[in-house]
Amino acid sequence: MSRRATVDDIHATARAMPHVTVERPEKNPVYQVGGKSFVFFRTPRPDAVDPDTGERYDDVVVIWVASEGDKQALLQDDRLPFFTTSHFDGHPSVLLRASRVGEMERDELVEVVEEAWLARASERRGRTWLASRGLEP
Numbered sequence: 001m002s003r004r005a006t007v008d009d010i011h012a013t014a015r016a017m018p019h020v021t022v023e024r025p026e027k028n029p030v031y032q033v034g035g036k037s038f039v040f041f042r043t044p045r046p047d048a049v050d051p052d053t054g055e056r057y058d059d060v061v062v063i064w065v066a067s068e069g070d071k072q073a074l075l076q077d078d079r080l081p082f083f084t085t086s087h088f089d090g091h092p093s094v095l096l097r098a099s100r101v102g103e104m105e106r107d108e109l110v111e112v113v114e115e116a117w118l119a120r121a122s123e124r125r126g127r128t129w130l131a132s133r134g135l136e137p
Helices: 007-016 068-076 098-103 106-120 123-132
Strands: 020-023 030-033 036-041 060-064 093-097
Touching (some): 007 036, 060 098
Antiparallel strands (some): 036 060
16 A cells, blocks of 8 residues: 655655665755756746745756656646746746645655656666666667
């Protein structure tokens, strides 16, 4: 039986992927593979604000996706708390508030983070990781 996701699941999954480095690990970590970010916790910005109070969200996580189609699939799934802002138009990523991570199943979140890693890892690293899991590249 699956359980609800937590912010710790984001960190644990990102750190568990091969060849990952972490910039700013104490605050607003940026998880990278081959020098390319695939998950990062961003600082409050004017493009993501509470619609009722106008206050900037201080818990936004940016997660890369492989394509615009993948981005739209995540954004259009009403079960999932992903969102975007005009600042990210044309950018291969979705946004997620850490305070809403619990609305997802852990397995769903793990898959999204793993897919983010695959979207940014080199082809060779991606093939190697998929093969280690018995999956086709």
